[in-house]
Amino acid sequence: MKSGKLGFFVVLLLLSSSTCLAWFGSSKHKTSTANEQSSSSSSSSSSPSFLNRFRSGSSVVFPVHGNVYPVGFYNVTLNIGNPPRPYFLDIDTGSDLTWLQCDAPCSRCSQTPHPLYRPSNDLVPCRHPLCASVHQTDNYDCEVQHQCDYEVEYADFYSSLGVLVNDVYVLNFTNGVQLKVRMGLGCGYDQIFPESSYHPVDGMLGLGRGKSSLISQLSSQGLVRNVVGHCLSAQGGGYIFFGDVYDSSRLAWTPMSSNDHKHYSAGPAELVFGGKKTGFGNLLAVFDTGSSYTYFNSNTYQALISWLTKELAGKPIQEAPEDQTLPLCWSGKRPFRSVYDVKKYFKPIAFSFPGCGRTKAQFEIPPEAYLIISNMGNVCLGILNGSEVGMEDLNLIGDISMLDKVMVFDNEKQLIGWAPTDCNRVPKSRDISI
Numbered sequence: 445m446k447s448g449k450l451g452f453f454v455v456l457l458l459l460s461s462s463t464c465l466a467w468f469g470s471s472k473h474k475t476s477t478a479n480e481q482s483s484s485s486s487s488s489s490s491s492p493s494f495l496n497r498f499r500s501g502s503s504v505v506f507p508v509h510g511n512v513y514p515v516g517f518y519n520v521t522l523n524i525g526n527p528p529r530p531y532f533l534d535i536d537t538g539s540d541l542t543w544l545q546c547d548a549p550c551s552r553c554s555q556t557p558h559p560l561y562r563p564s565n566d567l568v569p570c571r572h573p574l575c576a577s578v579h580q581t582d583n584y585d586c587e588v589q590h591q592c593d594y595e596v597e598y599a600d601f602y603s604s605l606g607v608l609v610n611d612v613y614v615l616n617f618t619n620g621v622q623l624k625v626r627m628g629l630g631c632g633y634d635q636i637f638p639e640s641s642y643h644p645v646d647g648m649l650g651l652g653r654g655k656s657s658l659i660s661q662l663s664s665q666g667l668v669r670n671v672v673g674h675c676l677s678a679q680g681g682g683y684i685f686f687g688d689v690y691d692s693s694r695l696a697w698t699p700m701s702s703n704d705h706k707h708y709s710a711g712p713a714e715l716v717f718g719g720k721k722t723g724f725g726n727l728l729a730v731f732d733t734g735s736s737y738t739y740f741n742s743n744t745y746q747a748l749i750s751w752l753t754k755e756l757a758g759k760p761i762q763e764a765p766e767d768q769t770l771p772l773c774w775s776g777k778r779p780f781r782s783v784y785d786v787k788k789y790f791k792p793i794a795f796s797f798p799g800c801g802r803t804k805a806q807f808e809i810p811p812e813a814y815l816i817i818s819n820m821g822n823v824c825l826g827i828l829n830g831s832e833v834g835m836e837d838l839n840l841i842g843d844i845s846m847l848d849k850v851m852v853f854d855n856e857k858q859l860i861g862w863a864p865t866d867c868n869r870v871p872k873s874r875d876i877s878i
């Protein structure tokens with residue numbers, strides 16, 4: 445890959461989807477109770493009754509910075525430690541563990557925007573659920589019992605090695621309460637990254653389905669529902685959120701795949717080109733902000749290329765092999781300035797997912813969510829051949845294809861939802877609903 449990052453993933457089992465019955469059976473979420481909370485600041489030691497009241501309808505929203513091209517990733521600022529210090533973190537819904545490049549001391553760290561994190565001395569012990577969750581099997585070994593070593597590897601051969609510690613995260617809840625929440629994170633003192641995946645960040649924000657992910661830890665403390673979402677703007681920036689902040693009736697919903705507990709995946713989906721079914725069915729798709737671009741498996745990619753070639757015949761654009769921005773670029777008579785200059789030559793793509801009930805949940809990918817304009821003024825295809833990076837049968841929906849949509853991953857109802865939205869409007873006020 446030339447640019448962008450590919451999130452962490454493992455080989456998936458066969459797909460079988462759950463139903464939406466739980467969804468229909470439950471009442472609509474409540475949003476108002478927590479707003480009655482009037483204190484503006486408090487510590488995390490709270491009585492159960494406070495927690496119950498607090499949890500219903502509470503949420504946290506972070507603005508994000510970055511874009512698909514040319515930056516190649518999105519980051520948020522988190523305040524961690526005692527005293528809290530700011531860190532820029534790459535957001536990754538394709539992996540679980542949050543970690544910071546760390547002065548333990550550091551044997552291999554990249555240049556970071558902020559001074560390296562100095563770890564707290566509150567180590568996560570070896571026999572702890574958090575430690576178990578960062579290991580593939582239950583019978584893992586630790587060199588010393590009071591310490592949990594971890595190693596995470598990402599699909600683009602980026603890796604981080606370190607120890608798990610607990611430390612304080614400062615979180616502003618949308619009801620005006622600021623909490624210092626103690627949660628686990630990785631102190632990464634040995635990172636390996638290929639040149640192509642170097643990002644100027646202090647660490648990674650893991651938002652996957654596993655126990656160690658920030659959203660799982662937050663919800664296990666009863667602070668928010670186990671729901672994470674994002675809205676990435678095509679103009680750059682946007683926001684991520686934890687908890688209940690959306691109007692569920694506005695979204696299309698599909699069940700999460702029940703055999704893959706690590707990733708936000710769904711299916712079986714059928715691919716639709718320009719409004720027509722392609723016959724490519726039984727597709728499994730993973731939603732992953734850790735990847736800038738979208739990847740199709742070999743067969744599906746082949747079909748896409750054939751369809752595009754046919755569609756573009758006779759149109760005033762030509763393949764531009766000299767542009768190496770991405771594997772497939774086209775040039776026009778004059779350089780393009782925006783995807784809107786070429787949108788008329790391209791048609792939308794869609795994944796037709798199982799919905800709740802009989803209707804399908806259509807995940808539309810309009811041309812602006814699969815094309816970029818390179819710095820040479822050519823238009824390039826932001827859907828890549830997953831087989832070239834060893835993804836086998838998986839299809840991966842990266843940042844580019846989730847632009848200008850609110851995406852919601854509800855781990856309690858096991859549902860993935862989306863709706864077209866203006867992601868430039870970062871919700872700020874109390875009583876928000878996205």
Ligand SMILES: *[C@@H]1O[C@H](CO)[C@@H](O)[C@H](O)[C@H]1NC(C)=O
Nearest residue numbers: 509510515519520521532644
């Ligand atoms: C990361 O986010 C911060 C603000 O949160 C921003 O100042 C910085 O430019 C971002 N980094 C990149 C590479 O976009």
Ligand SMILES: *[C@@H]1O[C@H](CO)[C@@H](O)[C@H](O)[C@H]1NC(C)=O
Nearest residue numbers: 506521522523614615616622
């Ligand atoms: C949280 O709220 C405080 C006080 O209102 C503010 O100073 C701070 O910038 C906020 N932090 C974030 C990450 O929004």
Ligand SMILES: *[C@@H]1O[C@H](CO)[C@@H](O)[C@H](O)[C@H]1NC(C)=O
Nearest residue numbers: 742745746749829830831832
């Ligand atoms: C996709 O990648 C695989 C593995 O490298 C290759 O065999 C196949 O020809 C590629 N497909 C296309 C359409 O380029």
